[in-house]
Amino acid sequence: MPLRTRIPRPAARRLSLYLREGESLLAIGAATVSSERLGARLGISAAQVRRDLAYLAQAGQRGVGYDLSTLVSMLSRELGLERPWHAVLVGVGNIGRALLSYAPFRESRVSIVAALDCDPAAIGQRWGGRMVEPVANLAAVVQRERVELGVIAVPIGSAQKVADLLVGAGIRGILNFAPVEIVVPEGIAASNVDFGVELRRLAMDVMQETAALERASANRRPA
């Protein structure tokens, strides 16, 4: 097996976007895609697309572009998504229910196979075809469903405790929606989705777009 290059995180994120776009183009019957078209759909330059796809063995052909089914399967392999990945969700509040009813998961190789909660009123309810089980079942669920990923969608105050439970149950990666950083041991992957951080970042993007427009208009003014 060849030694896998460690792809930088921002490039890895873009590869995952290319995979999604590639899959949706395949789904509408396209056979090839150019770096220009792929980039335009994502607001990424064609040059950046070509640089990113250079991490894969396959190169696009000038004037033809990338063969979509090859691209999708190479991206899947590169992203470790050739085989199925199972995730367990802890917390079936609004975010948890949004995740359980998120349709694209159903076709994806990364899927939420079980949902847990500690609220007796939530246990036994069905969301997106999965029945909510008590958090006490965590270790059994992880074994039974060969779960490797955990999703935390509980209130701030319980997030670290749930992270510890997930790590204790043998999970190898955690996606945390609680607006607090969780601490995990070395070797466990963890990432956060924080709505507040996303909205602040957007405000900052708007500010920078405005500054860029102002600079451009100042440059156009006659001296």
Place this chain on the structure above:
Amino acid sequence: MPLRTRIPRPAARRLSLYLREGESLLAIGAATVSSERLGARLGISAAQVRRDLAYLAQAGQRGVGYDLSTLVSMLSRELGLERPWHAVLVGVGNIGRALLSYAPFRESRVSIVAALDCDPAAIGQRWGGRMVEPVANLAAVVQRERVELGVIAVPIGSAQKVADLLVGAGIRGILNFAPVEIVVPEGIAASNVDFGVELRRLAMDVMQETAALERASANRRPA
């Protein structure tokens, strides 16, 4: 006014994380923070923290660290969050309701001031203190509340239409939760939060962590 440097997007994202951590440290009574402590809370190296904070005028003091209240106010200014930013949410399904009940927004300078939906059953309901209004009110709401940001939390099929409505109403930045890329005119900031992309990226992180551990253990083996 000094020319603002365009901060690279990944650094900008980290600045927004530093701001959040800085605010929560201030809230528990801390006066200073070291780059090591700030980094450890976020899984970022101290060296990276220092490089990122070098974008700000203020430098930390060796052995003392950064003065927290100065750091928070400089980060706020840098991130364009000194003044309030108003956002309008379109779509009050599970994601929309999660956003409306997301507590940290209430103290933040970026806040969701109005929620719209096109479902007559949803209109008039209250979530997180805001009453859902019809989408037809969009232009009036944007004027009334001085809204600059839009949040899309509608199904895939309506996302682009809502984006067009938001742009038409004069919004300058869009945060899109529908799992599809939206197209916006030049000069409008747009970013996406896609649960599937996040989970795939996590799977890939796990794969890379595993590869790194395997390499490390291979290196430790006697030759």
